[in-house]
Amino acid sequence: MDPDALRKICLSFPGAYEDYPFGPETAVFKVRAEAAGGGRNGGKVFALSSMNTKDGYVNLKCEPGLAVQLRAAHPEITGAWHMNKAHWNGVKLDGALPVGMIRDMVEDSYDLVVAGLTRKQQEQLGWTRLGGARGQ
Template identity: 65%
Template sequence: MDLDRLRSSCLSFPGAYEDYPFGPEVAVFRVRVPTAPPRPGKIFALVPVDRAPSSISLKCDPALAVQLRAAHPGITGAWHLDKKHWNGVRLDGDLPAGTVRDMIEDSYDLVVASLPAAARAALGWAPGAPEGS
């Protein structure tokens, strides 16, 4: 999966946006939290933009993270992040694009699930609901 497809996948979720708080070399994907006063959104994905092969860091349930790392050598603890809750996923072609897409969605869902009920409702989010519902 290339950077354009990663970007497209990450931005397909309600309230998702991209920024570069760490400089131009890392794209950060966040969920805009509808609050007052406005604050930066919560991060659900980080993508180094000039690395080959590409990679993505994604939030993950700790028990699932252990299973994924055991099953796929391209999935490890994410560099510079809490390895209990974040996976680093190497995108060298070993993982199907659908699997990566599912992992992005799981990361987004974990972040949105941690938001207050009013914020979740404002995003129109329901766990496991198809996009756009």
């Protein structure tokens, strides 16, 4: 998967935006919703990615039990560098994993982050807790 395809997936979620706080090599994808007081929060990270096509990877949030299972089953998935390895996976984007699987992991990461927002923010994003997925 190339960086543009990953960017398209990450930005497809409500409230998602791209930031470069660490320089042009690393894209940080965050979700942001209106805060209860009408202001905007700084956003919550759900994906970080090298934008280098040669060494593509993405760090994604994951439930700890599932993270262990994914790492055991797929050598392309490891504990994410510079992140809490219990909650974040590093995923190589070298074509070995199916695009649909990567898309699902990105969506799971987004859902885990949005689940931590206030109910009002979740509603503004069109996300519902029932079924653990965003509303359609």
